[in-house]
Amino acid sequence: MILIKLGGSVITDKREYRRFNREIVARLCSEIKESGKKVIVVHGAGSFGHVLAKKHSLNSGFVNEDQIPAVAQVCYDVRELNSMIIKELNDAGIPSISMPPGSCFMMCDRTISLEGGDVIRSMVDKGLMPVLFGDVVQDKELGFAICSGDQIMERLSEIYDFERIIFVSDIDGLFDDDPKDNPNAKLFEYVNIDTLESVRAGSTVDDVTGGVYEKMMSMLRMTSSDRECVLINGTVPGRLLSALRGEDVICTTAKGGIQ
Template sequence: MIIIKLGGSVITDKKRENRARKKVIDRLVQEIKRSKKKIILVHGAGSFGHIHAKEYKLDRGFKSSDQLKGFHITHSSVRILNQIVMNSLYNHGMFSVSLPPISFVEMSNRKLKYIDLRCFEESISIGLTPVTFGDVVFDDKLGFSICSGDVLVLNLSRYFKPEKVILVIDEDGIFDKDPKRCKDAKLLREIKYDDLPTAEKSLYTDVTGGMGGKIEVIREIAKEDIDVLVVNGNKRDRLFGSLIGKREKGTHVIGG
């Protein structure tokens, strides 16, 4: 079994509120279907979640009742994106079940406190593809906080020990510097997990928001002796190739 994370910046237009990239979603789902692999699917929230979560400062936890509106609208928007992904899976004959993290995850001061993955096991045992996503969840210290898709991927990996993990992002992989700022940035093609740049060392990981945290998550997964492939979801067939074991352009983080 393979765990796939479809990044929010691939499946949504991050600059425009609630704009799904439906053609990209359909192509990626079709690549998954074609590979015939058993998978667990995790997706990001992209502009369906981040814009509202930021507006209502949901990442700071529950401070005022004004935020309840933000909680409702964030959760509701992410569900709309999830429904688009679910419909695409259905249209490709991949019958699936949506498992929102709010009912199986609890955080404590922004750290995962508790996760119950039985419903994933049960889905897999009858042949349904489990699907989850980054969203707002309850937090026993803060009232609520954000559980990212990356945190879900890490915990699913620890529990299910997948054959590999594939992170589908909007870059060719992990670079030694920020490729959006530095022309001489080099793609790290193959790297042992303990050679990954750290958030402290690398300017790149500091300025691109998600990448710092993402690298920490990759390191944690690879520590479990699981290979992590980071590939560009905007390039046709890189996900497909990675699923069937072809060496695609991207970053291959060697676990162990």
């Protein structure tokens, strides 16, 4: 089984509120179908979640009642995004079902403290693809908090034995500079904790759940002696399919853990 994260930067335009990249998502779903692999999909919230979450400081937890309408709107928006992704998966011939984080996760001080792993496994065993996503969920200490797609990925990697973990973004991998501004930026084909600490890369677009450095740290925490995590560019046709098949592909491979 393979775990896939469809990043918010590839499924939405994170600079524009609620802008869905339907054509890209449809192609990615087709590549998943063509691979024939059994997968679990997690997707980011992108511009359906981060714009309002940042504006109203939702990751700070409950501060005042003025945040409540924003919580409701973000929850509505990310579920609408999830529904659109579910539709593309089903249209591609992949029976998929939504797994809202609020129904299977509880947080405590921004850390996942309870999960419904058995429910997710049951869906997979029945031939359904669970699709989870970044969301606002209940937090025992803060009232509510953002449960990011990356946090969900980490928790799933702890409770399931995935053969491969794939992060799909809008860049080829980790660079020594911003490739969108510097065409001569160098791609790191492999990264370990020492490489990452020397780069300390940041996102090109502000992200309330962490920049490139934090995402690469998350990937490293998911690696093991026999499991690597790869970061690929989902805007390029065929790369997700190649990664699913274990073929050579332009990417950054995280390995070696964080010790």
